[in-house]
Amino acid sequence: MLEHAWNETGPRFKAWLAALLLLIGIGGFCYSIQLGTGLGVTGMSRDVSWGLYIGQFTFFVGVAASAVMVVLPYYLHDVKVFGRITIVGEFLAVTAVIMCILFILVDLGMPSRLLNIMLYPSPGSVLFWDMVVLNGYFFLNLLTGWKVLEAEYTGIKAPDWVKPLIYIAIPWAFSIHTVTAFIYSGIPGRDFWLTALTAPKFLASAFATGPALLILISLALRRFTGFDAGQEAIRRLSIIVTYAMSITVFMIMAEFFTAFYSQVPSHMYALKYFFVGLYGGNSFVLISWVFAVLCLLALILLLNPKTRGNEKWLTIACASTFIALAIEKGISFTVGGFITNPFGRVTEYWPTAIEFGIVVGVWALGAFLLSLFYSLFVTVKRRSERGLA
Amino acid sequence: MNKNRLVALGLILFVLLFTFPVLMNLGKSVAKTQPPAMLQDQKAMQELADKLGVKNIDEFRERHKQVLAEWKDIVVRDGKRVYVTKDGREIPISLQNLASQPQYCSDCHDYAGIEKPNCWTCHVEPKGGAGK
Amino acid sequence: MKKPLSISRRTLLKATGAAALGIIPAGTLLVRAAGKPHPKALQAKSWAMVINAKLCPPGCRICQEACHKAHNVPNMPDPKQDVKWIWQESYNAAFPYETHPYPDQANEKRAYPVLCNHCENPSCVRVCPTQATFQRPDGVVMMDYHRCIGCRFCMAACPYGARSFNFKDPRPHIPQLNPAYPTRTPGVVEKCNFCDERLAVGQMPFCVEACPAKAILFGDLSDSASPVRQALASNVTLQRKTKLGTRPKVFYIV
Numbered sequence: 104m105l106e107h108a109w110n111e112t113g114p115r116f117k118a119w120l121a122a123l124l125l126l127i128g129i130g131g132f133c134y135s136i137q138l139g140t141g142l143g144v145t146g147m148s149r150d151v152s153w154g155l156y157i158g159q160f161t162f163f164v165g166v167a168a169s170a171v172m173v174v175l176p177y178y179l180h181d182v183k184v185f186g187r188i189t190i191v192g193e194f195l196a197v198t199a200v201i202m203c204i205l206f207i208l209v210d211l212g213m214p215s216r217l218l219n220i221m222l223y224p225s226p227g228s229v230l231f232w233d234m235v236v237l238n239g240y241f242f243l244n245l246l247t248g249w250k251v252l253e254a255e256y257t258g259i260k261a262p263d264w265v266k267p268l269i270y271i272a273i274p275w276a277f278s279i280h281t282v283t284a285f286i287y288s289g290i291p292g293r294d295f296w297l298t299a300l301t302a303p304k305f306l307a308s309a310f311a312t313g314p315a316l317l318i319l320i321s322l323a324l325r326r327f328t329g330f331d332a333g334q335e336a337i338r339r340l341s342i343i344v345t346y347a348m349s350i351t352v353f354m355i356m357a358e359f360f361t362a363f364y365s366q367v368p369s370h371m372y373a374l375k376y377f378f379v380g381l382y383g384g385n386s387f388v389l390i391s392w393v394f395a396v397l398c399l400l401a402l403i404l405l406l407n408p409k410t411r412g413n414e415k416w417l418t419i420a421c422a423s424t425f426i427a428l429a430i431e432k433g434i435s436f437t438v439g440g441f442i443t444n445p446f447g448r449v450t451e452y453w454p455t456a457i458e459f460g461i462v463v464g465v466w467a468l469g470a471f472l473l474s475l476f477y478s479l480f481v482t483v484k485r486r487s488e489r490g491l492a
Numbered sequence: 493m494n495k496n497r498l499v500a501l502g503l504i505l506f507v508l509l510f511t512f513p514v515l516m517n518l519g520k521s522v523a524k525t526q527p528p529a530m531l532q533d534q535k536a537m538q539e540l541a542d543k544l545g546v547k548n549i550d551e552f553r554e555r556h557k558q559v560l561a562e563w564k565d566i567v568v569r570d571g572k573r574v575y576v577t578k579d580g581r582e583i584p585i586s587l588q589n590l591a592s593q594p595q596y597c598s599d600c601h602d603y604a605g606i607e608k609p610n611c612w613t614c615h616v617e618p619k620g621g622a623g624k
Numbered sequence: 625m626k627k628p629l630s631i632s633r634r635t636l637l638k639a640t641g642a643a644a645l646g647i648i649p650a651g652t653l654l655v656r657a658a659g660k661p662h663p664k665a666l667q668a669k670s671w672a673m674v675i676n677a678k679l680c681p682p683g684c685r686i687c688q689e690a691c692h693k694a695h696n697v698p699n700m701p702d703p704k705q706d707v708k709w710i711w712q713e714s715y716n717a718a719f720p721y722e723t724h725p726y727p728d729q730a731n732e733k734r735a736y737p738v739l740c741n742h743c744e745n746p747s748c749v750r751v752c753p754t755q756a757t758f759q760r761p762d763g764v765v766m767m768d769y770h771r772c773i774g775c776r777f778c779m780a781a782c783p784y785g786a787r788s789f790n791f792k793d794p795r796p797h798i799p800q801l802n803p804a805y806p807t808r809t810p811g812v813v814e815k816c817n818f819c820d821e822r823l824a825v826g827q828m829p830f831c832v833e834a835c836p837a838k839a840i841l842f843g844d845l846s847d848s849a850s851p852v853r854q855a856l857a858s859n860v861t862l863q864r865k866t867k868l869g870t871r872p873k874v875f876y877i878v
Contacts, residue, residue: 140810141790141791141792141793141810141811142774142789142791142810142811143702143705143791143792143810145791147791148704148705148791149704149705149706149707149779149785149788149789150704150785152776152779152780153776153780207775210775210776211773211774211775211811212772212773212774212775212776212789212790212810212811212812212813213772213773213774213812214773216754216771216772216773216774217773219753219754219756219771219773220753220754222754223754223755223771225752225753225755227750228750228751228752228753229751230751230775230777231753234753286777289751290747290751290780290781291781291783291865291868291869291870292747292781292782292783292784292865292868293780368721369721440780441780443720444785445720445782445783445784445785446713446717446718446720446785447716447717447720447721448717450704559657561656562656562657564770565656566656566657566658566659568766568768568769568770569758569766569768570659571661571760571764571766571820571824572659572660572661572662572665572824573659573662573665573824573825574659574660574661574662575657575659575660576657576658576659576660577657578657582660584662585659588803613809614769614807614808614809615806615807616696616801616802616803616804616805616807618803619803
């Protein structure tokens with residue numbers, strides 16, 4: 104099955120892969136610098152001890168979880184139009200989980216001791232459970248996506264054990280992002296994170312980000328490979344994005360209300376820091392307003408059926424959703440918890456060039472894997488639809 | 493024809509990669525063929541074994557890594573500072589004490605060509621004798 | 625051809641895989657030799673500290689200097705990536721959101737030594753994925769620098785900012801290396817350990833001993849005759865961030 108994925112691709116695809124390999128190489132080089140000197144080459148500090156790496160990890164767990172938004176309707180509610188793209192979602196989930204694990208790895212101070220998490224299991228630690236659920240989700244999606252694709256390729260029905268695994272993957276998807284949210288929302292002393300709303304907000308924003316990305320991927324697949332997910336599938340996905348984005352924005356508004364109506368300083372500080380700056384620290388103000396504008400743009404375009412149904416506007420809406428939530432969950436949320444520090448002061452954080460280089464390397468690796476997965480997927484689909492074995 | 497060339501190239505790369513450690517060390521063995529002086533000194537070897545709490549230098553060779561790991565856990569995780577050997581002897585746990593011999597860890601490790609103990613990245617190497 | 629084994633290849637592979645997975649919690653199952661405490665080791669059920677900052681001479685940093693010197697705590701050039709085990713903060717910074725903007729004249733200028741509180745209900749211990757930070761039966765919250773993977777979850781979980789991370793190699797920045805105590809490597813989190821190495825041989829923590837004003841008291845919270853309990857019984861004392869439920873064991877006489 105695999106050989107078709109490579110042999111039937113054109114020079115443009117190979118050039119794309121080569122460009123990604125170059126970025127991966129740059130990321131690898133930056134990481135070797137970090138391994139040699141230590142995490143001091145990043146912008147992290149004693150006060151802001153988690154930054155872009157953990158933010159990106161959080162964001163991509165959301166992307167990974169969002170595959171459930173096509174799998175659940177198809178397998179539980181017989182929404183047949185999603186049938187063509189469940190595998191697209193599952194492969195996206197697999198790639199996103201790999202990126203998550205890589206982001207954690209590059210964030211560790213002693214990556215050579217990674218296996219300690221398994222050698223000395225600590226069931227009281229949320230990070231331990233995060234390792235368990237992420238690995239479980241990875242294998243679930245890899246196995247099921249592969250088997251279903253293989254079934255299409257050979258024309259033979261997938262083995263019986265695939266269905267139960269898919270059913271398990273559905274609540275499991277909810278659990279991975281809930282556990283990730285619990286990393287933040289269960290620790291005292293960081294009032295920006297210490298709210299029950301964190302887990303629901305994570306899920307809502309994931310279910311906006313993922314389907315938005317799936318729409319963008321489907322449109323790209325149609326443009327570059329001729330694989331068509333179908334008008335109806337994209338229409339339904341866009342409705343999911345609309346609802347999820349509306350709920351996400353509502354939750355964000357609710358946070359503003361609690362903070363500013365109660366006037367409790369420790370609740371207001373992170374939000375003030377983002378949108379107007381605090382104690383002279385204002386490096387997040389620009390991207391926070393970019394986030395706000397993009398959210399508004401996305402909502403306006405999504406809520407209006409005319410623009411939601413128009414592919415050009417839908418593309419802009421989905422890109423805005425993705426970028427806005429990538430800002431919010433990909434960096435702002437993580438940094439916000441450290442504003443103010445335990446002594447009431449603000450220490451600013453901004454990623455360094457090396458930090459950014461490593462992140463770009465991981466993104467490129469994800470794009471690389473995803474491209475290979477999708478090339479395989481498209482090739483198999485093409486052959487099965489033409490009736491070839 | 494193309495494929496055969498690629499396969500040959502791949503094989504050569506594999507062989508180079510696989511034998512990399514051997515190639516890297518080819519020129520190096522000459523300098524370290526001197527065995528450490530301690531190996532001639534029975535008294536010093538027995539002293540070292542006693543400090544670790546093992547019977548003799550042979551048991552030291554066999555078990556020092558495990559005993560040191562036990563020391564680490566007894567001190568850090570149990571909060572105790574005295575090691576009780578299998579035959580009931582009580583040994584004070586101290587890396588400074590153990591490595592204070594005139595010949596210390598790296599002499600034997602370098603001679604045997606095995607990995608340097610990484611204790612000294614944190615614990616402070618005692619100055620003394622043939623050591624650093 | 626006769627099959628050498630009576631089980632199928634598939635079963636063998638499955639069994640091998642399962643057995644290999646069984647290695648995973650290997651670290652916790654190792655049985656190791658016992659140790660004994662040093663004959664002079666101090667025992668307690670719950671080590672605690674009472675600090676009377678009113679007695680601190682202005683500008684005095686002796687507790688920090690003694691601790692940092694003895695424990696090879698580096699002096700990092702970038703204050704953002706500072707490493708410190710005990711240091712001084714102002715009244716408003718030591719008790720943020722719990723003090724008003726009009727402290728008395730004395731408190732305005734006073735420096736409060738802050739350090740790890742060795743909480744009875746430590747959130748940092750709860751979150752550690754390897755139990756590299758753990759609570760001892762005598763109440764000391766310990767760090768195992770051999771096991772720490774540097775994930776810094778404990779730093780996020782500590783509400784007191786007591787923990788420091790080794791962003792770079794600390795050794796070049798140690799003013800005077802103390803050979804009797806280890807340093808740390810880049811990539812691990814460190815903090816005050818209530819001088820466990822001193823308690824183990826019957827001595828008081830460095831900061832307690834070094835303080836010229838005897839401002840730091842140390843003792844067993846569960847022993848009503850200990851210096852800490854006596855100080856608590858006869859002085860008005862505060863803890864930092866009491867409402868968080870961590871039950872810190874460092875008390876401040878105010």
